[in-house]
Amino acid sequence: MIIRHAQAAISGPPEIFVKKGSTISLTCSINIHSTPPSSVLWYHGQSVIDFDSPRGGISLETEKTEAGTTSKLLVTKALLSDSGNYTCMPSNATPASTVVHVLNGEHPAAMQTSRANFKQQMSLVLALSLVAVASIR
Missing domain, CATH: 1.20.5 (Single alpha-helices involved in coiled-coils or other helix-helix interfaces)
Structure with a gap:
């Protein structure tokens, strides 16, 4: 019997470049079918992303299906301070990370x-x- 550990994956390249003022869109897929994660947390650097922060414009959409769980993080009106490492951390799977660079200019x-x-x-x-x-x- 092969035991497979659940793995999260953020779609797209390991580094994402977005223009200041645009929307950061990150999609995390968790390939576990039998027991979906009870929660999926997103981190920016070492801090859990606070959806009720004064910054505003941050939303999360999580969908659980037979194929697995998908968590989509949206950060609107990207600021230079939104640059950094983003990690999708499911409660029962290996986390996945990507680096976002918010750039000032065309x-x-x-x-x-x-x-x-x-x-x-x-x-x-x-x-x-x-x-x-x-x-x-």
């Missing part, structure tokens, strides 16, 4: 650098491919 330098590095890498792959094809002939 074209963040970090994303531009990633695109520039990608273009450089693709140019190098193309050049090496052409050299390899030329050497075969």
Whole structure:
């Protein structure tokens, strides 16, 4: 008999970039079918997210189905202070985390650098491919 431990997973990449003022949307799925978690807590850093905080604009929607449990965290009008590590912690499963970066501006330098590095890498792959094809002939 194989015993599988329930695992939470946050959909999307391990790092999320959002523009200041937009909505942060995080969806956590828990793959347990027999006993759904009695609760799913969300943490921002080391603190449990307080849905009644003065900040406002934070909501949680949790759905329990035969396929498992899904918990969706929404943080509207993202502030720079909303950046950080977010963890979905079900009562009976391994937690999952993601890092959210709230950026001040339309074209963040970090994303531009990633695109520039990608273009450089693709140019190098193309050049090496052409050299390899030329050497075969």
